[in-house]
Each structure stands twice: as structure tokens, then as C-alpha cells.
Amino acid sequence: MGSIYNDTNPAFSGPTGGSSLAAFFDNRSDAESAVSRLEDAGVPVARIRLMPGYEAGAKNAGAMSKDRSGFFDALADFFFPDEDRAVYAEGLRRGGFLVQVNDIDDALYETVHDILDDEGSIDMDERADLWSLEDRQQGASNTGFAGSAQGGKASENLAVSESAFDDARPVAMRDTAHGSAKVRAYTMPDPGTTDETNRQSQGQSQTQGGSRQSQGFRRDH
Numbered sequence: 656m657g658s659i660y661n662d663t664n665p666a667f668s669g670p671t672g673g674s675s676l677a678a679f680f681d682n683r684s685d686a687e688s689a690v691s692r693l694e695d696a697g698v699p700v701a702r703i704r705l706m707p708g709y710e711a712g713a714k715n716a717g718a719m720s721k722d723r724s725g726f727f728d729a730l731a732d733f734f735f736p737d738e739d740r741a742v743y744a745e746g747l748r749r750g751g752f753l754v755q756v757n758d759i760d761d762a763l764y765e766t767v768h769d770i771l772d773d774e775g776s777i778d779m780d781e782r783a784d785l786w787s788l789e790d791r792q793q794g795a796s797n798t799g800f801a802g803s804a805q806g807g808k809a810s811e812n813l814a815v816s817e818s819a820f821d822d823a824r825p826v827a828m829r830d831t832a833h834g835s836a837k838v839r840a841y842t843m844p845d846p847g848t849t850d851e852t853n854r855q856s857q858g859q860s861q862t863q864g865g866s867r868q869s870q871g872f873r874r875d876h
Contacts, residue, residue: 677755678771685775686752704755708747734827776837
């Protein structure tokens with residue numbers, strides 16, 4: 656049996672800057688190709704994170720891990736909102752690969768976005784809808800992961816497990832003004848604001864984002 660997860664970088668204390676981009680991949684080769692291109696583009700290695708998901712051995716090809724909570728916990732220091740964190744955890748459980756780039760300079764922001772959008776990354780809103788449908792068809796519990804924080808169909812049908820709210824970690828906000836269908840953008844809240852203000856801002860950002868991000872990309876300077 657293959658590994659459950661193995662973050663390629665050590666524990667991360669949080670983005671040193673305000674911006675990060677994340678994309679999800681079905682296979683290792685696409686994820687590693689994206690990482691290689693990011694490095695070639697001048698992105699410091701320390702700012703790139705690759706989180707491999709469950710990789711079944713040859714005898715269990717195509718199998719998925721039964722460990723939902725383990726992947727959710729493994730993403731704690733990625734600082735995603737609970738809804739996004741749970742969807743990424745489900746994708747890792749199913750054998751996918753997550754790439755995140757933190758503290759992105761304005762000069763490299765569009766380059767990083769284009770690389771992540773171009774290397775076989777997937778639309779996580781669409782994938783979460785598919786997983787939700789599969790669970791309903793199989794009569795499985797739908798409390799293991801959450802759907803799109805943007806209000807897609809999956810977010811109506813899936814619920815975050817109670818463990819999602821047990822920690823007191825800082826939480827990044829989805830940046831709905833940037834990113835695309837396949838690349839999610841995040842910003843860390845101002846450390847001077849209160850937790851309640853951050854939660855309110857996050858909810859407003861998600862509401863304003865609409866049901867799905869546009870394929871277009873815009874970065875304001």
C-alpha cells in the first residue's frame with residue numbers, strides 16, 4: 656500500500672505575505688511538472704508546497720484511502736477555509752495532488768497563476784459536485800467533506816465534519832477577485848483584525864464571488 660500523505664516541505668508557519676494560489680491535480684506527473692515550471696520561473700522553492708495524496712500500491716491500483724480525517728488534519732497549516740480544506744482533503748484521499756504557492760510577488764503573480772492553470776489542474780467545484788453525486792448514488796455518508804465555498808451544488812449537499820471547527824488556527828480568505836475556475840486565490844487576514852471580523856469578511860467575500868469563478872484572470876496592482 657502506498658503512502659497516505661507526505662508533504663514535501665516542513666511544517667509551514669503561514670504565508671509570509673498576503674497572497675497564495677492553490678491548484679489540484681489528478682496525477683503526480685502534472686503536479687511535479689507544475690512545480691518544476693514554477694521553480695524555472697523564479698519562484699523560491701521555500702514558497703512552493705506539494706502535498707501528495709493517497710497512492711495505492713500495485714495490488715490496489717485505483718483504490719482510495721478510507722482516512723478522511725487524516726488528510727483534513729494534514730492540511731491544517733495550509734490555512735484554507737474549512738470548506739476548501741475539506742474538499743482538498745477528499746481529493747487527496749482519492750489520490751490527487753495539491754500544489755500551493757505562498758507569498759507571491761506581484762511581478763510573478765500572473766506567471767504563477769498561468770502555470771497552475773495550464774498543467775492539468777482540475778476544477779474543484781465540478782469535481783466536488785461529482786463526488787457528491789457518487790456518494791448519493793452509493794448511499795454513503797455526505798459529512799466527510801464540503802463542496803464549493805462559492806455556492807455550487809456540492810455546497811448545498813455536503814457538510815463539513817464537526818472536527819473542522821475544533822482548531823483555532825488562522826484562516827485565509829478566498830480571494831474571489833482573482834484566481835480562476837482551476838486556481839483558487841487566498842489572502843491572509845490582517846493580524847490586527849478580530850476573529851469575528853475575519854469570519855464576516857470571509858462570508859462577504861464568498862457571497863460576492865457568485866456561484867462559480869470565471870475562467871478569466873485579472874490581477875489588480
